[in-house]
Amino acid sequence: MNVDDCVFCNIANHSISGDIVTENDELIVLKDILPKAPVHLLVLPKDHIPSVNDIKPGHEALMGRMILLAQQMAKQHGVADSGYKLIFNVGKEGGQMVKHMHLHLLGGKQLAE
Numbered sequence: 001m002n003v004d005d006c007v008f009c010n011i012a013n014h015s016i017s018g019d020i021v022t023e024n025d026e027l028i029v030l031k032d033i034l035p036k037a038p039v040h041l042l043v044l045p046k047d048h049i050p051s052v053n054d055i056k057p058g059h060e061a062l063m064g065r066m067i068l069l070a071q072q073m074a075k076q077h078g079v080a081d082s083g084y085k086l087i088f089n090v091g092k093e094g095g096q097m098v099k100h101m102h103l104h105l106l107g108g109k110q111l112a113e
């Protein structure tokens with residue numbers, strides 16, 4: 001897929017508007033456009049990594065910082081103590097619709113398995 005056609009690349013490089021919560025040089029946090037919980041954020045790298053299948057040695061620190069940023073977002077959005085889910089969907093049967101790796105942060109209600 002051409003990176004120009006990737007919705008998350010286009011939000012990350014500010015070509016189109018997204019509901020950006022925060023960003024830094026390498027990561028961006030969006031409010032999910034169709035939230036499945038009171039708090040539903042997406043943490044993603046600005047670089048186009050299609051899925052968890054594409055992470056490589058060298059991405060360890062990036063992946064760690066994604067989780068740390070998710071933890072920080074959970075605190076800021078008031079769900080750190082009540083609890084939350086962090087989910088990577090991978091591929092077709094994993095339910096991944098957008099082929100730019102993203103970590104879902106879901107919270108603010110009792111979540112099903």
Ligand code: 5GP
Binds near residue numbers: 019031035088099
């Ligand atoms: P996936 O199924 O790929 O793991 O999750 C993709 C998520 O991205 C979905 O929850 C969907 O609602 C969200 N999404 C899709 N397009 C956009 C968009 O343009 N902006 C934002 N903020 N979220 C989007």
Ligand code: ZN
Binds near residue numbers: 100
């Ligand atoms: Zn992309």
